[in-house]
Amino acid sequence: MLRARAPDLSDGGIDPYSTGENGIHEDPAVHNDLTRLGWDTAFEEAFTPHAAEGLLPGRIVLEHTHIYRVAMAGGEVLGRVSGRLRHDAASRADFPTVGDWVAMAPAPHTGDARILAVLPRRSRFSRRAAGDPTEEQVVAANIDTVFLVGGLDGDFNPRRIERYLLVARDSGAAPVIVLNKADLVEAPEAMAASVRALAGTVPVHVVSCRDAASLAVLREYLSPGRTGALLGSSGVGKSTIVNRLLGHDLLRTQDVRESDSRGRHTSTARQLVPLPGGGVLIDTPGMRELQLWETGEALAGAFEDIEGIADACRFRDCRHQQEPGCAVRAAVAAGALAAGRLESYLKLQAEQAHQARQVDQRAQLDEKRRTKAATRALQKRLNEKDRH
Ligand code: GDP
Ligand code: ZN
Numbered sequence: 001m002l003r004a005r006a007p008d009l010s011d012g013g014i015d016p017y018s019t020g021e022n023g024i025h026e027d028p029a030v031h032n033d034l035t036r037l038g039w040d041t042a043f044e045e046a047f048t049p050h051a052a053e054g055l056l057p058g059r060i061v062l063e064h065t066h067i068y069r070v071a072m073a074g075g076e077v078l079g080r081v082s083g084r085l086r087h088d089a090a091s092r093a094d095f096p097t098v099g100d101w102v103a104m105a106p107a108p109h110t111g112d113a114r115i116l117a118v119l120p121r122r123s124r125f126s127r128r129a130a131g132d133p134t135e136e137q138v139v140a141a142n143i144d145t146v147f148l149v150g151g152l153d154g155d156f157n158p159r160r161i162e163r164y165l166l167v168a169r170d171s172g173a174a175p176v177i178v179l180n181k182a183d184l185v186e187a188p189e190a191m192a193a194s195v196r197a198l199a200g201t202v203p204v205h206v207v208s209c210r211d212a213a214s215l216a217v218l219r220e221y222l223s224p225g226r227t228g229a230l231l232g233s234s235g236v237g238k239s240t241i242v243n244r245l246l247g248h249d250l251l252r253t254q255d256v257r258e259s260d261s262r263g264r265h266t267s268t269a270r271q272l273v274p275l276p277g278g279g280v281l282i283d284t285p286g287m288r289e290l291q292l293w294e295t296g297e298a299l300a301g302a303f304e305d306i307e308g309i310a311d312a313c314r315f316r317d318c319r320h321q322q323e324p325g326c327a328v329r330a331a332v333a334a335g336a337l338a339a340g341r342l343e344s345y346l347k348l349q350a351e352q353a354h355q356a357r358q359v360d361q362r363a364q365l366d367e368k369r370r371t372k373a374a375t376r377a378l379q380k381r382l383n384e385k386d387r388h
Helices: 041-052 083-088 158-171 188-199 212-219 238-246 296-302 304-310 327-333 339-387
Strands: 056-063 068-072 075-081 101-105 113-118 124-129 132-141 145-151 174-180 204-206 227-231 257-259 265-267 272-274 280-282
Touching: 041 056, 041 101, 056 075, 056 272, 068 101, 068 113, 075 101, 083 113, 124 158, 145 158, 145 238, 158 174, 158 188, 158 227, 158 339, 174 188, 188 204, 204 212, 212 238, 227 238, 238 280, 304 327, 304 339, 327 339
Parallel strands: 075 113, 145 174, 145 227, 174 204, 227 280
Antiparallel strands: 056 068, 056 101, 068 075, 101 113, 124 132, 257 265, 272 280
């Protein structure tokens, strides 16, 4: 039973587990069935070279600042990124995150196990790193289904769901739209219709946490070995849905609080939680605060209607603002295209352009720094030569 190991982090300590001498925490009561956690033949294949090195597979279930909790067949261990992985990492995105399958080696003596490699991700959710908006930070990986949760109550906002759809399309996870709080409105299905209009082939489910039976449909996406996650604004009912799926209020009490070096308290919990029915749910603060990160291809895919109309614009680089002969504005004027839809499209484009500029500036700065360093090194060598 996976559930036997609900990590007790309620004491607020960073390391509630003591690790054994070789860094692998042995607990005979725990035996993880990796297939229930999502391990399959494709991952096994990707793991072949690591298996040849004698490494073992594990899945990241929690990320602390520099230490990870990893579910392995023999139980959970605490692991640190190896020097090799650190050295090979081209960017922050190459470091492990919750949901990643990793290659583990026990530490030779005392200490924590080591994470030597991250398997290629099937899907990933990223955001701009705190403190550096141009750096990608992966907040969760290998999610099969992402539930895009919206509330049908006062905050009902199809445009926001549209934005989350973009994020989902970019991630590689299959989106499912969940319209919650059906009990609070008169005609939930009529409201759902407006969402279905923009959802295309993405399933839309109307649910209420007050009606347990309505949530049963979500379990169908979370069969053994499947990984799900919830995305949506604060207050739409994500925590309540997670707790209903778990059958008890585990999740909210698991947040790990730890002090950083400045003594501030930051919640750094990362979580992958096994469900009674067999699947797993990922719920991380990062997922909850997700911002758009490079919606490039997704932007085009999600606005095919507008791009189609834009083919008829007089100018090929028409921005559909004040340009003469703009077919898109004409379509809005004729009532063939919703003004709100064009508005979301333009807003997202502006956001993307802004971000692209930031990434660009960063690249230029890096280049400058590299050139300066190289010049200094050369100067030093020349000076040394002079002295000899
Ligand atoms: P989160 O911020 O998305 O995690 O939202 P919560 O799960 O904390 O829910 C916010 C509030 O909405 C809480 O007071 C819940 O009890 C309430 N809530 C959640 N789902 C429903 C629902 O289906 N119907 C009603 N009436 N209230 C709900
Ligand atoms: Zn145009």
